[in-house]
Amino acid sequence: DTAVSQTPKYLVTQMGNDKSIKCEQNLGHDTMYWYKQDSKKFLKIMFSYNNKELIINETVPNRFSPKSPDKAHLNLHINSLELGDSAVYFCASSQVVGRGDTQYFGPGTRLTVL
Amino acid sequence: TQLLEQSPQFLSIQEGENLTVYCNSSSVFSSLQWYRQEPGEGPVLLVTVVTGGEVKKLKRLTFQFGDARKDSSLHITAAQPGDTGLYLCAVTFLGTSGSRLTFGEGTQLTVNP
Numbered sequence: 048d049t050a051v052s053q054t055p056k057y058l059v060t061q062m063g064n065d066k067s068i069k070c071e072q073n074l075g076h077d078t079m080y081w082y083k084q085d086s087k088k089f090l091k092i093m094f095s096y097n098n099k100e101l102i103i104n105e106t107v108p109n110r111f112s113p114k115s116p117d118k119a120h121l122n123l124h125i126n127s128l129e130l131g132d133s134a135v136y137f138c139a140s141s142q143v144v145g146r147g148d149t150q151y152f153g154p155g156t157r158l159t160v161l
Numbered sequence: 162t163q164l165l166e167q168s169p170q171f172l173s174i175q176e177g178e179n180l181t182v183y184c185n186s187s188s189v190f191s192s193l194q195w196y197r198q199e200p201g202e203g204p205v206l207l208v209t210v211v212t213g214g215e216v217k218k219l220k221r222l223t224f225q226f227g228d229a230r231k232d233s234s235l236h237i238t239a240a241q242p243g244d245t246g247l248y249l250c251a252v253t254f255l256g257t258s259g260s261r262l263t264f265g266e267g268t269q270l271t272v273n274p
Contacts, residue, residue, distance in 0.1 A: 051203070080262075088247055090204070090264040103261050137203050148253065149194075150262055152203025 050074050051153040053138050059159045060128055067124045068156045070138030078102075079121040080139040080150065081113060090137070096121055097143065125158075133160045164188065165250055165265035173271040177239055182268040184250030185232045191253070193233050194262075195224055198247040207235075240272045 051072045060066055072079060080103075081093040095103035099115045110126045121138060138153040166185050174180055184193070192211040196204035208217050210226035210233060217224045221244075223236040237244055250265040 088198075088267050088269070090249065090267075092261055092263070095261060139203070149206045149209070150204075152205070154202055 051138055051140055051151050053136075053153040053156050055156060056154065057157050057159075059161065061161055062128055062130060064128050065124070065126045066128060066158070067122055068136055068138075068158075070121045070123070070153055072119055072138075072140040072151070072153075074140055074142075074151060076140040076142045076151075077118060078141050078143050079115065079118075080141075081121065081123050082137040082139060082152075084135040084137060084155070086134070094121075094123075128158075128160045130160050133158055164263055165252060167248075167250060167265040167268050169268060170266065171269050171271075173273065174240055176241055176272055176274050178272075179236070179238050180240055180270070181234055181236045182248055182270070183232065183234050184265050186252075187231065188252075189230050191230070193226055193230075194251045194253070195233070195235055196249045196251060196264075198249060198267075199245075204247075204249055237270075240270075242272045242274050245270060245272050 054069050078097045080095045082090050083093055084090045093105055093107045094113045096115045098118055112124045115121045135155045135157050137155045139150045141148040141150040164186055168183050192209055194209045195207045197207055198204040208224045210224055213230045214228045215226045221238045225234045248268045251262045253262055
């Protein structure tokens with residue numbers, strides 16, 4: 048059973064297009080996240096949702112819009128894709144109990160913008 | 162300036178060798194985690210350390226949290242090709258309604274057979 052799943056695994060698209068990445072977790076966690084990993088492997092948080100409410104929103108362009116229809120799903124929609132959006136996007140989830148929560152990551156979505 | 166600095170950035174060794182990677186910061190943290198990421202997959206938690214001076218062992222991996230809780234090290238004994246991966250340290254900042262994980266830049270380890 049996959050704990051955190053993402054679709055698609057690979058996404059190749061042209062500049063200016065709009066695309067979505069979907070994420071689902073079956074761990075019963077309250078909190079879900081989106082991270083971006085750049086070409087240098089640096090992993091940085093973009094958004095965090097707790098019980099469908101946005102709680103962390105880093106300095107991400109407003110072309111990126113997360114949506115959480117329920118606690119188990121957190122989707123990421125990207126408008127007007129740019130070359131610099133090419134990266135691997137990871138979804139994660141955790142049960143926030145205090146310090147040192149374990150975050151469970153999905154397999155990632157490799158986005159390539161041409 | 163990165164909040165967490167990891168060294169070395171890249172490490173290529175032969176099977177059977179020992180190695181240590183480091184995670185350093187000028188800030189004090191209540192806890193620190195180590196994750197390993199294999200190609201094409203997401204990071205997976207290896208360990209969480211919470212007490213200054215704490216040492217945890219996971220088979221051939223030994224993790225230490227510095228006394229001042231500003232740094233940590235990961236030591237691998239008799240490395241194997243299966244240890245190859247990106248090792249990431251991370252710290253949690255607690256907000257009013259949730260936690261956020263901040264990662265170091267990572268150490269890319271390659272163990273050659």
